[in-house]
Amino acid sequence: MNFQHLMPECDLFFGENTLSEVGRITKEWGDNILLVTGKNSMRELGFLDEALESIEKEGLRCTLYDEVEPNPRVDIVDQGIEVARKNGCDVIIALGGGSSIDTAKAIAVGVAHFPQSGGTIWSFVDTGDKGRKIGGITSKTLPIVAVTSTSGTGSHVTPFCVVTQVLTHEKIGFSSKYMFPKASVVDLRIVSKMSRSLTAATGIDVLTHATESFLGRGQHPSADLFSLKAINLVAENLPKVCENGGNMEARSNMAFADTLAGWTITLAGTILGHALVHPISGYYNSAHGAALSAITPYIWNFLIECNNQKILDKFVYIAQALGERVSLPGTKDKAKMAVNVLEALLEKIGLTKKLSDYGVDKSMIEILAKDALRYGIVDLDRTPVKVTLKDLIGILQESI
Ligand code: NZQ
Ligand code: MN
Secondary structure, eight states: OOOOOOOOOOEEEEETTGGGGHHHHHHTTOSEEEEEEESSHHHHTTHHHHHHHHHHHTTOEEEEEEEEOSSOBHHHHHHHHHHHHHTTOOEEEEEESHHHHHHHHHHHHHHHHOSSTTOOGGGGOOOSSSOOOOOOOOTTSOOEEEEEOSSSSOGGGOSEEEEEETTTTEEEEEEOGGGSOSEEEEEHHHHTTOOHHHHHHHHHHHHHHHHHHHHSSSOOHHHHHHHHHHHHHHHHHHHHHHHOTTOHHHHHHHHHHHHHHHHHHHHHOOOHHHHHHHHHHHHHOOOHHHHHHHHHHHHHHHHHHTOOHHHHHHHHHHHHHTTOOOOSSOOHHHHHHHHHHHHHHHHHTTOOOOGGGGTOOGGGHHHHHHHHHHHOHHHHHHSSSOOOHHHHHHHHHHHO
């Protein structure tokens, strides 16, 4: 065995009513907060008021920045950086899904690294065609406290951040251990308020994190452990939460699966699916998990058809974790059992749309595939087989 377990420290508060602790938790990291959230859900559900109350109770200052929309935009991040700077904020709280948490991470980086106003977070993003050096994010990054409101991206326990440049339709991730939240809050009352469709799409995001990192090139014993458990939890609990959003035991299991899958991508990364999905959301503003659900069955089929023994064996483990009775050695037929379970799961949770249902037009396939090759290179390098432009085009053609 040969591996590195590089997991930044993060205090995790998981359970019901943990949001009421957010003021106390944040106090350790700063006393002048920028609270980053979306435009509607957290306010409408009363969780924004709860957070503000907890902050006030600790006597902390707080500026609200509630401009985040799904697939967070670079201009909204840059504007948030200015708001934080103007108010002298020294800690950032995110209250929301992956979009709010990623915006908070990006603002935390920008405030600390741009000496004057006018900088853009895009300067930390590797677009793959400008020979730009990745990195440059330092320990000056402001501390981040993440309260997750979805069970999907794992962003409350990852060093990643994904932002969209609207003008060029580029949606690109970047990473730094300094963006790993100092503390994370999972309050089951919040995630239990997700609608059925949001629950389904974010649940599939969890499943793809667990399966992609498991299938990836890197052999990582701790990541594999987290992945298989997360796959199993999703298979057993995602249909339950989609059927009854108030099933708190199943919600708790999905929130835990989200956290495990966040750790697994921190340790072992994502692969092909995440390389392909970002350009799709970049052009069509489609929800991340929903777009993943349209392409993942075809990605699994593609990997199985490569007929690589190691990959086929891994699909047997995935099928087992999904609840199938099957054993090694892997064969194509056994591996396809995993695809069948995935398709049945998607059907059960109402996620049977094709890419065309999200607006993707056939004429765009080559452009999307080329973008994936250009800026999804880290994910493609981790994919266990070599992936060509033709392969990417083929997968998109099937998913449309
Ligand atoms: O915008 P508001 O009004 O807040 O409403 C949101 C939004 O409209 C709503 N919502 C969130 N929590 C809710 C809720 N509605 C009711 N009840 C709740 N508890 O749901 C909508 C979607 O929110 P969003 O934050 O966009 O969803 P998600 O958590 O799926 O985040 C997706 C973003 O995270 C990125 C994705 O690419 C995408 O941009 N990812 C981040 C990763 C990371 N940083 O590690 C890894 C992932 O692979 C992913 O790429
Ligand atoms: Mn994802």
